[in-house]
Amino acid sequence: MKIGIITWFTGPNYGTNLQAIALQYFLHQQGNDVSIINYDVAPPTVKNCGRNIIEKIKNQPHKYLTKYALYKYKAQILNRNKKMVSEIQKNCNFTDRIQSEEELIENCNKFDLLICGSDQIWNPNWYNKFYYADYPEILTPRISYAPSLGVNNIPKDKLREIIRGLKKFDAISVREEKGADILTPYLEEKPSVVLDPTFLLSEDDWASIFPLKNDHESNDYVLAFFLAENKQHFRATQDFAKRHNLKYIIVPYVGISYLQKGEKLAGTSSGDLLNLIRNAKYVITDSFHITVFSLIHKKQFYTFQRFKEDAYSSQNVRITNLLKLVHLENRMIPYEMTSIMDLEDINYIEKSSIMKREISKSMEFLLTSIKQVENKRIKN
Structure with a gap:
């Protein structure tokens, strides 16, 4: 057809x-x-519907952070975009x-x-x-x-x-x-x-599209990917990596992410990102699709709420539905939580059947x- x-x-x-x-x-x-x-x-x-003047003023630094990132990481970002188009x-x-x-x-x-x-x-x-x-x-x-x-x-x-x-x-x-x-x-x-x-x-299908690369010698790292400009989430993830004596790797996407302490890989394409997920010890994110690929590749992960529950443009329902479906609601970390509590490893033998x-x-x-x-x- x-x-x-x-x-x-x-x-x-x-x-x-x-x-x-x-x-x-x-x-x-x-x-x-x-x-x-x-x-x-x-x-x-999406327009900033309902934001008062104080919230709008507080948001101003993000604009300058983004400009800074585009300047400092311009070559890597352009390379990323070129690879993603390809x-x-x-x-x-x-x-x-x-x-x-x-x-x-x-x-x-x-x-x-x-x-x-x-x-x-x-x-x-x-x-x-x-x-x-x-x-x-x-x-x-x-x-x-x-x-x-x-x-x-x-x-x-x-x-x-x-x-x-x-x-x-x-x-x-x-x-x-x-x-x-x-x-x-x-x-x-x-x-x-x-x-x-x-x-x-399947995991094998994705490997056929984007072959596995051993870019890192071991999986001794926490992979962080965030869509929201939220300092608490970055700080909690950095503390988690330090507590577990693991390297902290960031795939930067928003302005504030380019200013975090850690190994920043600004040139990461879609295939590169899948490879980083495959090799990670832990994945910590607020992204629906990064959560999806953590499940597909059977990774230990935590997902922050990206929005306040009462936010006009909240999209939390996408991830909430997914985690509820696979009985992993405990992997959702509340919005602006300042720490990540250790949980037992996900039993993927059990989750795979679901x-x-x-x-x-x-x-x-x-x-x-x-x-x-x-x-x-x-x-x-």
Whole structure:
């Protein structure tokens, strides 16, 4: 079947790039002809809704930290971005660059099926009808695979457009139970809850895409990766590494991370990051996808809450759902916690059976939905 994928795939975002690679790789494994629709609609930055003047002033230093990082680590960052572009180009097929809605509609109608997903393409804070293929002229059947809403509710001003887009799908799945609950009142049946596409590939699959490298002589290090500008989380991770007499390696991503004490690897590409995860003794993060790859590679990990629970743009639900699914809620560290409590090592023999069951359910949804669309096409 000729399948077009609508998802994010640009920019130096590790999770975004790896999920795009994963979904296409899996669909290729099943014998499909797959391309990512090359129509770049970059998600806007979430506005600082509800911030008072004091909070805005306190945020000013982050701007200067970022400028400092871009200056001091410019060469490494440019090299990272270049490598990440190369990784995407090597591992994904794309349509020709689409310049207009007319070209988009024409290209979408050349496919037998459109799959929208995954990542937070359905987050209402950056709603765009493209991520629902919501154009009257597009006649191609569509399903969704693991898009995330990333929020606790849909704003009223976006609800009408989102419902309109959803009504056009042959099958709908989302990445979190919360997302399914939010959408259920507006659909004939509750959406399926499936895993992020990065889970569709095994540890061996990822090794075939990004071969293992022994860049470090041993796994005597704690790997830190944070998306939030939170000093407490960095400090707690550094203390954890020191307490365990382990090296402290940071993959810097936000301004403040470039100023931390530790071995900073600013030139880390997606493949490099997977390699660092594979070789680490511990992984400590606030990232959903770094948590995912810690599970895939059976690592000992801790995940900080990235947001306050009542924050307007909180995305904690993504990680909370995942850890609850595999009965590892104790690996979630509360927001701004200043220390990391030692826990017993994760028993991956026990967790593997849970993960295999959930991966199997996710694969079944995807393959069954594709087959149903294919059968309809043959009948017609």
